[in-house]
Amino acid sequence: xxxxxxxxxxxxxxxxxxxxxxxxxxxxxxxxxxxxxxxxxxxxxxxxxxxxxxxxxxxxxxxxxxxxxxxxxxxxxxxxxxxxxxxxxxxxxxxxxxxxxxxxxxxxxxxxxxxxxxxxxxxxxxxxxxxxxxxxxxxxxxxxxxxxxxxxxxxxxxxxxxxxxxxxxxxxxxxxxxxxxxxxxxxxxxxxxxxxxxxxxxxxxxxxxxxxxxxxxxxxxxxxxxxxxxxxxxxxxxxxxxxxxxxxxxxxxxxxxxxxxxxxxxxxxxxxxxxxxxxxxxxxxxxxxxxxxxxxxxxxxxxxxxxxxxxxxxxxxxxxxxxxxxxxxxxxxxxxxxxxxxxxxxxxxxxxxxxxxxxxxxxxxxxxxxxxxxxxxxxxxxxxxxxxxxxxxxxxxxxxxxxxxxxxxxxxxxxxxxxxxxxxxxxxxxxxxxxxxxxxxxxxxxxxxxxxxxxxxxxxxxxxxxxx
Numbered sequence: 001x002x003x004x005x006x007x008x009x010x011x012x013x014x015x016x017x018x019x020x021x022x023x024x025x026x027x028x029x030x031x032x033x034x035x036x037x038x039x040x041x042x043x044x045x046x047x048x049x050x051x052x053x054x055x056x057x058x059x060x061x062x063x064x065x066x067x068x069x070x071x072x073x074x075x076x077x078x079x080x081x082x083x084x085x086x087x088x089x090x091x092x093x094x095x096x097x098x099x100x101x102x103x104x105x106x107x108x109x110x111x112x113x114x115x116x117x118x119x120x121x122x123x124x125x126x127x128x129x130x131x132x133x134x135x136x137x138x139x140x141x142x143x144x145x146x147x148x149x150x151x152x153x154x155x156x157x158x159x160x161x162x163x164x165x166x167x168x169x170x171x172x173x174x175x176x177x178x179x180x181x182x183x184x185x186x187x188x189x190x191x192x193x194x195x196x197x198x199x200x201x202x203x204x205x206x207x208x209x210x211x212x213x214x215x216x217x218x219x220x221x222x223x224x225x226x227x228x229x230x231x232x233x234x235x236x237x238x239x240x241x242x243x244x245x246x247x248x249x250x251x252x253x254x255x256x257x258x259x260x261x262x263x264x265x266x267x268x269x270x271x272x273x274x275x276x277x278x279x280x281x282x283x284x285x286x287x288x289x290x291x292x293x294x295x296x297x298x299x300x301x302x303x304x305x306x307x308x309x310x311x312x313x314x315x316x317x318x319x320x321x322x323x324x325x326x327x328x329x330x331x332x333x334x335x336x337x338x339x340x341x342x343x344x345x346x347x348x349x350x351x352x353x354x355x356x357x358x359x360x361x362x363x364x365x366x367x368x369x370x371x372x373x374x375x376x377x378x379x380x381x382x383x384x385x386x387x388x389x390x391x392x393x394x395x396x397x398x399x400x401x402x403x404x405x406x407x408x409x410x411x412x413x414x415x416x417x418x419x420x421x422x423x424x425x426x427x428x429x430x431x432x433x434x435x436x437x438x439x440x441x442x443x444x445x446x447x448x449x450x451x452x453x454x455x456x457x458x459x460x461x462x463x464x465x466x467x468x
Contacts, residue, residue: 037276040161060073075157091142095139095143124309129307130305148283170236178223185223259383290343306329364447372435386421393417
C-alpha cells in the first residue's frame with residue numbers, strides 16, 4: 001500500500017514538471033541559424049506593435065534603398081514571417097502536452113443497506129501509468145516536431161530574403177527600363193515635331209511624316225508598358241516589405257550592378273543545395289516524428305489503458321481498509337486500427353515527401369546553375385560586344401546621314417537598335433541577379449520559384465506531434 005502511494009506521488013511530480021519551452025529557448029536556435037545563413041538579425045515579436053520597428057523603417061526609406069536595406073525592412077515588417085514563427089509556439093504547446101500525464105481519476109461511492117442499518121463508503125484513485133511509460137516516446141515525437149518547426153521557421157526567413165532580393169532587382173531593372181523608354185519617347189516626340197514643321201514647309205514627304213508619327217506613338221505605348229511594369233513591380237516589393245501608406249514612397253538605387261567578370265563557380269551547387277536544404281531537414285524530422293507515432297500506436301493496440309493507484313473502503317464497523325488498485329484496458333472491440341492506420345500513413349507520406357523533395361531539389365539546383373551561367377554569359381556579351389557595336393552603328397549612320405549618304409529612316413533604325421540593345425542589357429542584368437539570388441537561396445537551404453511563385457516547400461502542413 002505505501003509503495004503504491006509513493007509510486008503515485010512520484011508520477012504526479014513528474015507530470016507537474018511538464019511545461020512548454022520558453023520563447024527564448026525556442027527561437028534562439030532559429031535566430032542563430034538565420035544569422036549564419038543570411039547574415040540578418042530577426043526577432044519573434046510578442047505583440048503586433050513595436051515602436052522601434054516603424055522608426056527604423058522610416059530611417060531606411062529616407063534614402064534610396066539598396067538590397068540590404070530592403071531585406072532588413074522585410075524581416076522586420078513581414079507579418080507572414082511572424083505568423084510562420086508562431087508555428088514554434090504550437091510545437092511548444094505540443095511539447096508541454098507530451099510531457100504531462102493524464103489526470104488522476106478518483107471514484108467515490110457510498111452505499112446504504114436497504115433492509116437495515118449499515119452503509120459502505122469506497123474511494124479509489126488511479127493514475128494512467130501507460131502514458132508515463134510512453135513518456136520517452138512522446139517526448140521524442142514532440143522533439144522531432146520542434147526541430148521540424150525550427151527548420152521551417154528558418155526556411156521561411158530565407159525564402160523571404162530570396163524573394164525580396166529577386167523583387168528588388170526587378171524594381172531596379174524596371175526603373176531603368178522606364179527611364180530608357182522616357183528618353184526614347186522624348187526623342188521620338190522631338191523627331192515627329194520637327195518632321196511636322198518640315199512637312200508644313202514642304203521639306204518632308206508624307207512618308208517621313210507618317211513614319212515619325214508612327215514611331216512616336218509606338219514609343220508612347222512602350223513607355224506606358226514600362227510605367228505599368230515599374231509600378232507593378234513596386235507593389236510586389238511593397239507586399240514583401242510589408243509597407244503601406246506613406247511608407248511606400250521609397251526610391252531605389254539608380255542602376256543594377258554590373259555582372260562579375262568571371263562566371264560564377266557552380267559546379268558543386270547540387271551538392272551544396274542538398275547539404276544545406278532546410279526542406280529536407282524538416283521532412284527528416286517529420287519522418288522521425290511519424291516513426292515515433294507508429295511505435296506509440298503499436299503499444300496502444302495491445303494495451304490501450306493501464307492505470308495504478310490505491311483503493312480505500314470503510315466497513316460497517318467503522319474500520320478502513322486500503323490496498324492497491326489496478327486498471328487494465330482490454331482491446332476486445334477496439335484494436336486501435338484507426339490510429340495505427342493514421343500513423344502508418346503519416347510515416348509513408350513523410351518518406352514519400354522526403355524522397356520527392358530530394359529529387360526536386362537536385363533538379364532545381366541543376367536548372368538554377370544553367371540559368372545563372374547563361375544569364376551571366378548573355379549580360380557580359382551584351383555589355384562588352386553588342387552595346388559598343390550598336391553605339392558604333394549609330395555613330396557611323398549619323399556621319400553618313402550628315403554626309404547625305406544615309407536617310408532619316410536609316411538613322412531612326414540605328415537609334416531604335418541602340419535603344420533595344422540597352423533594354424536587352426537591362427533585362428539580362430535583371431535575369432542574372434535574379435538567378436544569383438536563386439543560387440544563393442539554394443545554398444542557404446531553400447528552393448525559390450524563378451517565375452515569381454511561392455518559393456520552397458517548407459510551408460506544408462504538419463500533423464500534430466501527439467500520438468493519441
